[in-house]
Amino acid sequence: MTAPHLSEDTRARARQLVALYPHPRSALLPICHLAQEQDGWLRPEAIVEIAELVGVTPAEVMGTASFYDMLHTEPLGRYLITVCTNIACLLQGAYELLEHAQEHLEVRAGSTTADGLFTLEEAECLADCGRAPVCQVNHRFFGDLTDGRFDELVADLRAGRLDDTVPPHGTLVRIRRQGGLGADEGTIVAERRAMADAMAQRAAAASGGPSGQGTGGGGS
Numbered sequence: 001m002t003a004p005h006l007s008e009d010t011r012a013r014a015r016q017l018v019a020l021y022p023h024p025r026s027a028l029l030p031i032c033h034l035a036q037e038q039d040g041w042l043r044p045e046a047i048v049e050i051a052e053l054v055g056v057t058p059a060e061v062m063g064t065a066s067f068y069d070m071l072h073t074e075p076l077g078r079y080l081i082t083v084c085t086n087i088a089c090l091l092q093g094a095y096e097l098l099e100h101a102q103e104h105l106e107v108r109a110g111s112t113t114a115d116g117l118f119t120l121e122e123a124e125c126l127a128d129c130g131r132a133p134v135c136q137v138n139h140r141f142f143g144d145l146t147d148g149r150f151d152e153l154v155a156d157l158r159a160g161r162l163d164d165t166v167p168p169h170g171t172l173v174r175i176r177r178q179g180g181l182g183a184d185e186g187t188i189v190a191e192r193r194a195m196a197d198a199m200a201q202r203a204a205a206a207s208g209g210p211s212g213q214g215t216g217g218g219g220s
């Protein structure tokens with residue numbers, strides 16, 4: 001038996017997430033983010049293990065992950081630079097900035113530099129319109145950009161001067177929630193069973209079945 005790809009810490013956090021939901025598959029997206037935090041992207045081995053953790057097929061994990069822009073099923077550069085070209089940024093020169101970024105990094109949007117450091121992509125509104133034009137690096141914001149400020153940003157990233165500001169790709173938050181779920185496995189199983197029973201009773205009530213009240217008025 002081969003060792004799991006996901007680290008024990010990632011798997012433990014994934015199991016906590018599964019326990020938070022009535023249905024394990026509801027934890028699919030947050031667990032994808034955990035795996036992406038570990039590897040920077042969703043590796044095929046991780047996809048298989050996520051599927052096992054939430055009780056779906058790897059194809060279902062892939063289908064979900066490939067739908068969302070923030071999840072990546074292909075390797076990325078160390079820094080994912082996302083340039084907004086939506087209306088506020090466009091009016092402040094975002095397309096010219098993107099053109100400059102492509103020339104400066106010598107890649108087209110959607111690809112990665114030969115040294116594996118930067119992946120450049122174009123995005124819709126990043127919700128920082130007041131500082132247009134804006135980009136994100138590994139989902140951290142940099143606004144009021146000019147060509148010169150973009151070049152400085154790239155130089156600072158290359159030199160590691162922003163390591164305190166810009167974490168590795170996949171890291172959404174650096175402060176871990178403490179405590180998590182306090183319930184043990186047995187309590188979770190019992191609560192799930194109670195919920196399933198309650199739902200069955202409610203369905204029977206709605207259909208006028210033997211344990212129902214006839215109309216199923218939707219009381220809680």
Ligand code: FES
Nearest residue numbers: 084089126128129
């Ligand atoms: S339009 Fe660029 S951040 Fe909103």
